[in-house]
Amino acid sequence: xxxxxxxxxxxxxxxxxxxxxxxxxxxxxxxxxxxxxxxxxxxxxxxxxxxxxxxxxxxxxxxxxxxxxxxxxxxxxxxxxxxxxxxxxxxxxxxxxxxxxxxxxxxxxxxxxxxxxxxxxxxxxxxxxxxxxxxxxxxxxxxxxxxxxxxxxxxxxxxxxxxxxxxxxxxxxxxxxxxxxxxxxxxxxxxxxxxxxxxxxxxxxxxxxxxxxxxxxxxxxxxxxxxxxxxxxxxxxxxxxxxxxxxxxxxxxxxxxxxxxxxxxxxxxxxxxxxxxxxxxxxxxxxxxxxxxxxxxxxxxxxxxxxxxxxxxxxxxxxxxxxxxxxxxxxxxxxxxxxxxxxxxxxxxxxxxxxxxxxxxxxxxxxxxxxxxxxxxxxxxxxxxxxxxxxxxxxxxxxxxxxxxxxxxxxxxxxxxxxxxxxxxxxxxxxxxxxxxxxxxxxxxxxxxxxxxxxxxxxxxxxxxxxxxxxxxxxxxxxxxxxxxxxxxxxxxxxxxxxxxxxxxxxxxxxxxxxxxxxxxxxxxxxxxxxxxxxxxxxxxxxxxxxxxx
Numbered sequence: 001x002x003x004x005x006x007x008x009x010x011x012x013x014x015x016x017x018x019x020x021x022x023x024x025x026x027x028x029x030x031x032x033x034x035x036x037x038x039x040x041x042x043x044x045x046x047x048x049x050x051x052x053x054x055x056x057x058x059x060x061x062x063x064x065x066x067x068x069x070x071x072x073x074x075x076x077x078x079x080x081x082x083x084x085x086x087x088x089x090x091x092x093x094x095x096x097x098x099x100x101x102x103x104x105x106x107x108x109x110x111x112x113x114x115x116x117x118x119x120x121x122x123x124x125x126x127x128x129x130x131x132x133x134x135x136x137x138x139x140x141x142x143x144x145x146x147x148x149x150x151x152x153x154x155x156x157x158x159x160x161x162x163x164x165x166x167x168x169x170x171x172x173x174x175x176x177x178x179x180x181x182x183x184x185x186x187x188x189x190x191x192x193x194x195x196x197x198x199x200x201x202x203x204x205x206x207x208x209x210x211x212x213x214x215x216x217x218x219x220x221x222x223x224x225x226x227x228x229x230x231x232x233x234x235x236x237x238x239x240x241x242x243x244x245x246x247x248x249x250x251x252x253x254x255x256x257x258x259x260x261x262x263x264x265x266x267x268x269x270x271x272x273x274x275x276x277x278x279x280x281x282x283x284x285x286x287x288x289x290x291x292x293x294x295x296x297x298x299x300x301x302x303x304x305x306x307x308x309x310x311x312x313x314x315x316x317x318x319x320x321x322x323x324x325x326x327x328x329x330x331x332x333x334x335x336x337x338x339x340x341x342x343x344x345x346x347x348x349x350x351x352x353x354x355x356x357x358x359x360x361x362x363x364x365x366x367x368x369x370x371x372x373x374x375x376x377x378x379x380x381x382x383x384x385x386x387x388x389x390x391x392x393x394x395x396x397x398x399x400x401x402x403x404x405x406x407x408x409x410x411x412x413x414x415x416x417x418x419x420x421x422x423x424x425x426x427x428x429x430x431x432x433x434x435x436x437x438x439x440x441x442x443x444x445x446x447x448x449x450x451x452x453x454x455x456x457x458x459x460x461x462x463x464x465x466x467x468x469x470x471x472x473x474x475x476x477x478x479x480x481x482x483x484x485x486x487x488x489x490x491x492x493x494x495x496x497x498x499x500x501x502x503x504x505x506x507x508x509x510x511x512x513x514x515x516x517x518x519x520x521x522x523x524x525x526x527x528x529x530x531x532x533x534x535x536x537x538x539x540x541x542x543x544x545x546x547x548x549x550x
Contacts (some may be wrong), residue, residue: 008037008170010295012112015043015096017413018067018155022046022420023098024054028073031100031116033170038071046420046449051077052486053413053442055084055095060378060410061417061506062093064397066221067154068417071098073541075115079125086130087405088160091242092219095160096148097127103168103481104138127162131456143444157306162477188318195309195316199302202311203235204334206276211237212258213246216220216281216306216321223247223396226280226324232329234336236280238271240288241283241389245377245399255341257389260290264390266342269388272296279303281321285404345394347371352500358522360387360458360530362500367428368392370507376425378414380471381406382465384458385429387530398425409438415453416445426514427453434463434477442487446517447491454510457482460524465533467526483523 015023024046027035038045045179048054054070062068072078078099088095102113107120117123121136128134133153135146147163154161203209217226223246230237230253238258239246256267271277272295279301286292303310309319349369350362364387371377375392379385379401393399400418402410415427431440436457446453458464459482463475483494493513495506497520510518 005173006037006171007137007140007165007174007490008034009041009467010144010174011098011147011165012037012043013040014151015067015069016041016145018151019065019070020067022061022417022423023069023071024048024057024061024417025071026051026077028053028077028100030074030102030167030439031071031077033166034071034098034100034166035271037170044134044420046416046445048413048416048445049441050439051080051449052084052409053416055088055440056410056413056439057082057417057420057442057519058095059084059088059417060095060400061421062088062095063218063400064418065093065421067096070178073099073115074099074101075117075123077094077115079126081137082126082130083407084125085088085160085162085405087402087410089130089200090405091504092158093160094154094158094219096154096411097131097160097162097163097292099123099164101136101164101166101414102184103166107166120297122154123471124162124164128162128455130194132159134164136164136166136324137169138166141175143169143172143174144177148355158216158306182449188323191316191321195319195324196331197322198314199328200331200333202277202302203276203343206274208270208274209276209278210237210255210274211235211278212271212282213237213239213243213278213280214282214305215240215243215246216238216283217246218397220281220306220322223283225329226252229325230334233333234339236270236339236341238267238472240282240403241385241401242283242285242288242403244401244403245393245395245397248395250394251342252343253339253341255345258294259288259389260292260294262290262293262386262535264342265280270342275300277301280325281299283306284402285402287406294360311336314513344390347392352504354499354501356500358497358500358503360524360528362523363456363458363503363522364388364391364509364530366503366507367430370511371428374425375428376400376418376422377428377430378411378418379430380411380432381408381434381491382432382435382458383533384411384435386465386532388430392528393429407541408435412439412455413442413445413455415455416442416449416451416523419451419453421450429453429455431455431457431516432464433457433459433461433480433482433488437477441518443485443492443517447489450516452514455519457519457521460519460526460528464524464526464529468529482519492519494518497522542549
């Protein structure tokens with residue numbers, strides 16, 4: 001087995017061979033032995049302020065790197081990453097959760113060992129519900145096989161997995177085994193040929209086909225395949241909010257984000273009037289569908305995911321998205337010429353008016369103009385995410401937001417994971433004041449590891465997205481002076497922004513200052529909303545009025 005002759009060294013080796021270079025976590029006594037092994041390995045250990053932040057960082061790392069790892073102690077650490085793991089499961093992000101645990105000998109008696117909740121396998125049972133594979137490494141003779149089984153499932157399904165490592169297993173020797181690759185794929189050539197013939201006929205006879213590129217293209221790394229398909233066919237493409245930036249958004253065939261009534265009306269009209277919707281790796285979530293204001297008919301659709309292919313109402317259970325994409329690239333598809341489509345409007349930035357209060361619309365117009373090829377946008381749920389849907393992202397996979405599970409507190413720790421995986425990018429973090437107060441302490445981690453995101457706090461005194469639904473004091477959060485946080489951390493630069501001219505100066509200064517983080521405390525009217533959120537509210541209001549009275 002060479003250098004990886006123990007359980008821990010084999011696990012570290014396999015993570016490294018799958019492209020992992022960083023592990024995010026918080027130490028605890030049950031996992032200290034493994035942390036020591038990590039520190040002596042070729043993986044860099046990123047110790048975070050809190051386990052939830054570590055989980056979000058690992059999730060973001062997985063989204064841009066292909067696999068992420070969070071490492072915590074038993075129960076008090078493991079149960080803190082249940083939420084982040086659930087988000088990774090819901091949004092198809094391959095995160096490996098490694099939890100230290102009581103040793104095998106400690107489990108023999110029913111002693112009330114600290115951190116234990118109910119039974120010793122309680123934590124395992126919880127993670128079995130939110131992962132695609134799980135294991136307790138309790139036998140050094142089968143450890144290698146179990147580690148490979150679980151990691152392979154994470155990569156196959158692009159969803160999280162769970163590895164529980166009793167602390168007395170860390171240094172035990174492992175038994176080598178010969179890994180065999182079994183061909184389990186059924187003979188599907190005939191089914192694939194039938195599916196391709198039906199799909200190609202539908203595409204070539206259509207007048208206005210359009211591709212809706214979904215999040216699975218991100219997760220399985222098919223962005224380049226998508227670009228080749230666009231060049232081959234000339235078919236216009238839209239993204240969903242969850243898959244935003246799956247194609248560079250200044251691409252001539254990109255029409256914008258389709259999200260029902262929440263999106264731009266010209267995009268919605270073009271997509272919904274299509275006679276051939278080609279959905280590639282698209283999750284049909286309520287957020288992506290504009291809270292079900294979308295009108296997409298199955299009878300006009302081709303839908304390919306990692307699990308199956310649907311052509312109109314005909315299901316091909318054994319054809320997955322990779323088979324279908326490669327088939328499209330080889331197929332004789334009629335190339336569309338000079339198609340007239342909507343395009344994202346070019347960034348517009350009005351000259352700042354001295355003393356005029358910043359609005360949400362002006363803020364995001366300014367941020368859109370601020371973007372360059374080296375900026376990755378990370379948005380927290382809420383109006384930070386909805387408003388960002390109208391921004392034009394310059395590169396592939398340079399926009400991240402939990403647009404389905406929508407857990408607050410994602411963006412700041414996510415910037416750590418992204419910048420570790422892609423240090424050439426500078427994160428622009430868009431976060432509401434409520435979300436900031438959940439995980440904002442990870443700015444300390446950002447300082448420790450010499451990272452330099454630009455954090456924009458939408459300070460509207462609470463949970464602004466919820467106020468139109470039902471307001472009350474429960475939507476308020478304490479007013480903090482976010483621009484003074486650099487004084488607390490003895491690092492970074494803070495900007496207090498109330499007016500358009502102050503925003504203009506803050507953005508110019510933040511671009512120039514790259515030594516560490518910048519934070520902009522942007523004061524917004526609590527009743528102000530982005531155009532995207534206003535569009536959604538208007539559409540939902542019309543639906544409510546149209547309902548028959550009982």
